[in-house]
Amino acid sequence: MDNNRNFLITIALSILILVVWQVFYMNPRIEAQREAAQIEAQQSAGTTDQSAGQAGEGAATGSDIPNAQTGSDAASIPGADSAAAAPASRDDALAQGQRVRIDTPRLVGSINLTGARIDDLRLKDYRVTAKKDSPIVTLLNPGRLNNGYYVETGYVGSSTSAGPGPDTQWQVEEGAVLSPGNPVVLSYTNDSNVTFRRTIAVDDDYLFTISDSIQNAGSEPVELRSYGRTTRFGEPETSGIYILHEGLVGVTGEDGLREIDYSEAEEERQITPGKSEDGWLGITDKYWAVAMVPEAGRSFQPRYSYFGDGRARYQADFLSDPISVAPGSSSTVETMVFAGAKEVNVIEQYEANKNIRQFELMIDWGWFYFITKPMFYLIDFLFKLLGNFGVAILATTVVVKLIFFPLANKSYKSMANMKKVQPAMMEIREKYADDKMKQQQAMMELYKKEKINPVAGCWPILIQIPVFFALYKVLYVTIEMRHAPFFGWIQDLSAPDPTSVFNLFGLLPYDVPAFLLIGVWPIIMGITMFLQMRMNPTPPDPTQAMIFNWMPVIFTFMLATFPAGLVIYWAWNNLLSIIQQGVIMKRQGAKIELWDNLTGMFKKKPKPAE
DSSP states (O other), rough: HHHHHHHHHHHHHHHHHHHIOOOOOOOOOOHHHHHHHHHHHHHHHHHOOOOOOOOTTOSSSSSSSSSSSSHHHTOOOOOOOOOOOOOSSSEEEEETTTTEEEESSSSSEEETTEEEEEEEEEEEEESSSSSSSEEEEEEEHHHHHHHEEEEEEEEEEEEEOOOOOOOOOOOEEOEEEBBBBBBBEEEETTTSSEEEEEEEOOOOEEEEEEEEEEOSSSSOEHHHEEEEEEEESOOOOOOOOOSOOOOEEETTTTEEEEEEEHHHHHHHHEOOOOOOOEEEEEESSEEEEEEEEOOTTSSSEEEEEEEESSOEEEEEEEEOOOEEEOOOOEEEEEEEEEEEOOHHHHHHHHHHHTTTTTTGGGSSTTEEEHHHHHHHHHHHHHHHHHHHHHHHHHHHHHHHHHHHHHHHHHHHHHHHHHTTHHHHHHHHHHHHHHHHHHHHHHHHHHHHHOOTTTTTTGGGHHHHHHHHHHHHHHHHHOOGGGTOOOTOOOOOOOOOOOOOOOOOOOSSSSSSOOOGOOOOHHHHHHHHHHHHHHTTTTOSSSHHHHHHHHHHHHHHHHHHTHHHHHHHHHHOOOOOHHHHHHHHHHHHTOOOOHHHHHHHTTSSSOOOOO
């Protein structure tokens, strides 16, 4: 009785912890994501008011950002936008300067001719929410907005060989609209008669190529350093989950991959890896990214920074070694910029075709990438074959079951044999009830005689763990799963089931708190898990029996907040396991306990003898 009471207390505390976790962690996170989506929708529509006249909002232009280089001759990357009042709206900000339009099959936006800065970019193929009339996603914003986010390249040098920077007013030489096959050519000539001719091209997806020709028509040699920076003002709303990196990221030099989240950047202020001659760096979100790819073969200094002066901002930047241009000669500098959705196939094509080192790490596959990536490729292949990601997940479950069929088959056979020797096991327990040592020895002899592995029944569950985690990762980090519909009310496999039993799945006219969103698919999953466990005899030990009864309930609550695609996978896998186990038990001549266990739940239990 004491053990049972202690176990009941443990179960009660576990449920309490689960509820507290739901209320104080999952509920705020889900609500924050909803609010972020609403704000993003307003900003995408150009209706969000920006607060004006924030005290100390801007930082002075010029050399206010410390240099990434060392030495007495070090130059400095230009700073952030000046402290002018913020525009009333995004449309007002876009109207404040001359621009060149961007219009591609997948992007729409403009380039600010002041600084030749890409600071207006929206993604045609993606919407803020799953609704068809939702605004398209906005990726980049003008720097004077509170949520300014842009990418810029330029040059720094001495006062006599100054290059174009953030305040330079470029002139359009060729091209009215930037589109694939139609590059835009800009030009700028400084006081030393050095002409910078910039050609900006874009492909059908998300890659910009910025090619600068530097022509020195002056009488003195010039020395310049090219720079590139991706700057983001204010801390953006993140998913806030440990399996996903959002923040500063890059692959450069011998350091390789660097992932720096926003809180780490604020703490460290400035992170300066070793110099590099290839690689990339930028800022990544869950589904989107902006990254610069400096010209390979030209040494540069990467840097990741947070600046709290004036307007707080995060920045990934690089500064090249000096470029010397003699009088009458010229030099060229090329920088590529990725700005768009982190689509697996697109990212991998850029890595291969543009020779960008480890560009695939832009997508956070995690430590178990050797499971996660094959899982994605399988689901993606089946999606292209079947036309629906939900159906592809169901088909993937079948493929996984076939792969592990021999091991699962062996496990279920062992479980069936365990059922057949249940009477012998009960006799041993009764015979050696007062001698646990002899009881265990007799059990081991029985297992050896009947060739039974008592832990074989754990393998089906253990096998599911890495597959479950890999699918969770795929559903959570790959944009291909974003807003992917299934059937009926599931319009986004990467989001939790939106229904709830507490308002009769939408029949009652009120919303329920996020922690009470126990939808249809979590309930189906719980039922299949319950039925699968009832295929086996109820454990004679009361404590084990209690676990037997409560586990499906606990898993139902836990998985209610997981992506619907994951819950569908689990429910379908349970159903296949029930069928597989039933067939094997029947072939082995073992009794299927499902019906007896179900009817036994409603039978009146006999009173214990006094």
